[in-house]
């Protein structure tokens with residue numbers, strides 16, 4: 001039994017004194033005696049008594065009940081009321097202050113003592129229980145647990161919220177029928193919750209179930225976990241009590257972890273987790289797939305270094321370990337399980353632990369061998385010609401640019417050789433494109449064999465190749481290479497059981513003399529190549545500035561020709577061909593004229609070859625033919641007979657068979673009598689011994705055309721081809737006539753040609769007869785026909801027909 005410290009609150013002094021004495025006699029210590037509620041509160045806070053003996057009716061604004069209530073709430077000090085009254089109203093008020101006893105005055109010492117002892121003892125028990133509950137509640141809060149209780153008998157649920165839940169603020173209680181609670185659960189999880197609860201209710205034991213709430217709100221899903229156990233207490237119906245916990249964060253973490261595991265297992269990238277010493281802790285399936293090592297093998301390595309062909313430098317690892325660097329990325333090579341190396345794109349990152357020290361490394365990689373191979377292939381394709389594998393134009397430009405820079409630095413020369421195959425088109429046309437392609441690959445290999453490995457050989461397209469020779473010390477070095485190229489090219493090529501002979505024309509431009517820029521050099525090499533072609537092909541030609549001028553003129557002419565055709569700037573003149581014996585005009589040669597707007601009259605011997613090159617010869621030939629037909633038709637309609645007219649035909653005309661059928665058709669349509677039209681062809685056409693040409697000539701002849709071989713004697717010395725063709729006229733080139741008066745050799749040649757023609761049954765026409773002596777000599781040698789300024793220059797159609805009519809009446813040339 002313990003006698004404590006008592007605070008007496010009593011406004012009647014006598015009674016207060018009496019109480020004090022009584023208590024002291026009983027062994028209590030009276031720490032203070034006060035008379036008002038206000039003082040009682042102050043003193044209680046100051047003295048912290050074990051008990052307050054409180055009179056209910058006190059003087060002042062505050063009575064004993066109010067003061068007691070405040071003291072108990074603030075200090076939990078037990079209160080025993082002391083009052084002269086014990087009627088119900090007073091008792092009821094007193095009750096609200098949660099007193100530990102109520103004494104009605106006067107009080108006997110025994111009664112007082114017993115009441116005080118009971119009150120203090122109960123207060124101690126209460127304080128212990130409060131402390132326990134306080135600790136329990138804090139522990140529940142620490143674990144973020146809420147308490148719930150399901151009274152299965154009355155189907156009622158209580159939730160005591162210690163932490164605050166979505167549905168319930170902190171420190172509050174829900175008390176509602178169980179169905180209200182179940183309604184808040186997500187439909188997907190409800191069956192599991194109900195099943196767990198029902199089973200526990202029926203069979204006892206405990207359960208754990210997690211579920212989502214119906215409306216997770218803006219933050220996404222809310223997850224709760226409920227634990228419950230059935231308690232069967234004596235005389236009570238079954239209750240299930242348990243805790244409820246918000247596990248949203250845990251769930252999210254678990255979900256993230258699950259996703260991470262899925263990524264780890266299913267990603268195409270190889271992954272290895274390493275510890276701080278870079279020993280393998282785990283690898284994913286892609287690691288094994290790409291490197292060939294099993295997890296057991298990788299875990300057995302002393303460090304991940306075993307994987308590398310050349311491990312990372314110690315410096316890099318140190319930087320990652322001491323946090324100076326968080327991530328390294330780059331290309332490395334791994335050693336595959338089977339012993340070969342694989343190209344890898346790798347990311348190596350350091351993972352710090354809670355204290356900031358690196359605890360792990362994560363290695364993520366992908367095998368990029370095939371990507372690199374594809375890239376190399378693409379690079380190659382972008383810079384090479386797919387047929388021959390030689391460099392393409394783009395690569396050539398790059399290399400030439402590089403060589404030019406080198407040459408400037410070291411004061412050396414660079415040579416650009418542009419090579420065009422001669423008559424490659426014939427191969428394509430006669431043997432087909434596959435054979436043409438085959439030939440190009442053979443040529444490519446030959447060209448490459450003639451130069452050093454450091455020189456560039458490129459195919460620019462079609463049958464055009466280019467070689468860049470760097471580090472050239474003297475032009476003679478280029479001569480030798482060019483000659484080697486020509487020799488190599490002219491070696492026979494075996495194509496589909498046929499032996500072909502090709503040759504090339506090579507144009508050469510030198511840097512720095514012929515230009516310092518890539519485009520300029522290529523342009524000039526092209527000029528030179530053109531020069532080589534002009535000079536008879538199968539040769540090389542160095543660039544000369546005069547070629548540039550010629551090229552400009554060619555360009556001007558080819559563009560001007562289009563307009564000339566469109567705007568009617570072409571005319572057809574007629575040069576009389578006369579009987580040398582009497583000067584009578586027998587027929588005419590149609591000669592084309594073009595008056596250029598700026599440059600004036602341009603000779604056909606200049607523009608015809610250009611028209612042949614730029615593809616304009618077709619329309620021009622057609623115009624000439626139509627114009628000749630038109631004039632002939634005019635003359636035919638007014639005269640009883642028309643003079644024979646010869647027109648010059650380009651060799652290219654014979655490339656397309658449709659040209660022949662069309663001309664024959666046109667001549668027929670125009671009603672041309674037989675032998676009115678003569679086609680003048682050149683030796684060049686006959687030299688190839690092309691059966692198609694022979695057929696075409698025969699076709700024309702059978703359609704009433706005649707054929708003249710123009711400029712005879714200038715082209716080729718072989719005469720054997722003459723007998724293979726059916727011709728009508730042979731025109732002695734004017735170069736043999738020019739010196740006929742004075743040059744005995746020309747005289748001999750002319751006599752020989754005339755004799756030869758006689759034997760072959762061909763009529764001879766002499767071109768460019770300018771003097772009477774020439775005419776006489778020709779006549780004596782047996783040549784009947786001639787044309788030249790001695791008789792008449794080429795003239796307009798009307799002037800010609802007038803002359804024709806006049807001389808055919810009676811006309812003798814003078815001279």
Ligand code: C2E
Nearest residue numbers: 591592603604605608624648649650768769770787788789
């Ligand atoms: P070609 O067929 O040999 O024509 C004869 C050339 O000699 C003509 O030159 C003519 O004007 C010229 N000539 C005539 N008499 C004399 C003379 O006494 N002395 C000199 N020195 N020359 C004379 P033109 O008209 O300049 O034609 C040149 C060449 O152009 C022609 O040579 C022919 O190969 C070609 N040509 C002319 N017109 C055509 C055409 O319509 N089509 C084609 N494909 N070529 C044509």
Ligand code: MG
Nearest residue numbers: 589648680710
């Ligand atoms: Mg002619």
Ligand code: MG
Nearest residue numbers: 710711731767
């Ligand atoms: Mg001629």
